[in-house]
Amino acid sequence: MKTTKIAGLDHVVAWDDAEQRHVYLDSADLVFKGNEIVHVGPGYGGPVDTTIDGKGFMAIPGFVNVHSHPFSEPANKGLTEEYGSDKLGQSSLYEYLTVFGLAPEDAGPSTQVAMSELLKSGVTTITDLSMARDGWVDDLAKTGIRAVVCPMMRQGAWYTKNGYTVEYAWDEKAGEKAFEASMKTIDEAIRHPSGRIGAMAGPAQIDTCHEGFFRESLQEAKKRGIPMQTHACQAVVEFHEMMHRHGKTPIEWLGAIGVLGPDLIIGHGIFLNDHPQIHYPHGNDFERLRDSGASVAHCPTVFVRRAMVMNSLGRYMNAGITVGIGTDTFPHNMVDEIRLACYVARAFTGNYKMGTTRHAFEAATIGGAKMLRRPDLGRLAPGCKADFSLVDMNHPYMQPSHEPVRSLIYSASERAIRHVYVDGAQVVRDGKVLTIDVEAATAGLIEGQRRRLKTVSERDWACRDADALSPPVYLTKDRLPQSRPVT
Structure with missing residues (x-):
């Protein structure tokens, strides 16, 4: 194994184990042997195989992304930034x-585009919540990133059927097949020879899985020593659906069935009973969540686009709830998410202390690492x-x-991130991803988005096309309504 020394860095955001926090080290060396750091600090005098001049650079820990959907989300660009369902x-x-x-056959290019964006924004570990598919694990490994697969089931x-009520199509046999495929994928990930692929169990949403499904998922996760993640407290509709079914809030129900605990990651954990958009004063979700040891995957961008905000980053973290960023x-773009996490928490609470840089940066590093049970990451x-x-x-x-x-x-964002290393190997050089053909x-x-948009009306309850569902900001001139002469 070769030893590489990055010498004379202007700054290193280093981990102080005694203080259990990040600290700045100035004029420091960062030395790694193979895929492991062996020295952080000034004046390394040991033998090295390669020396890189670190002058003019700051080293920061790789960001740990705890919640992402690279299979589908890149194709929603231009479509879902401004629109939601008024009556839902x-x-x-x-x-x-x-x-x-997207259609499943377009998962590859979509995922690669997402991975290239993640790497360029300093993400070295990604949690990929997608549907299990052939080749998924190998595709992730080829990008050079460290990945945790969470096959949703x-x-x-x-x-x-009408735009104002939500119904559920239940298919127990399909659920069993998805469970089987997910466990197979999880085991493949754990055994992957790259050593960079991990896994977690993923019952997809609290309202699309029954009690037994959750319990069995948790049992399989514990057997493999991995965490479990589900979408919960992510929508007003979901909150009221769980109340309608069980007479319990989502947090109460997870607790009642025995899965609310240290093994559970909740994405997105927004709509607790005391959230202003819920205002259900007959519960104590925040205290239950705090005392349970469960953690929260916080993804501000997708929600703030629709005027939804977690209450709040600082409140959760100050109470001891482990929060990660996704x-x-x-x-x-992880840096964008970190910045927005700070801003929305401050604006929502009217308190600038409820979303500090330290809150968000630590959520994106050591918080995420703790959720993935990887104390060797994020620092x-x-x-x-x-x-x-x-x-x-x-x-x-x-x-x-x-x-x-x-x-x-707050200023440079990913534009200033020039080089990225994962597992001791360089994956971004001078802002260019080395492991992905980004143009292809x-x-x-x-092409995948283009094909999918042609058939939107076939899947929409009102048979609307893409432009009707998501009207463009401006119409092209030949589609403007014709003005009538004044009479």
């Missing part, structure tokens, strides 16, 4: 995602994996660099 809690889940979602599918939607310290990014301190948007992490998050993947994504 403003959500896009029930009318939009069901008609715009469910027994029912939601739909609407890129649930496009663009798959730069001896014994940790060599997953990190080098930020160009001379980038104009990083200047003046009085506080470098703030300059990155983008061409495939464009």
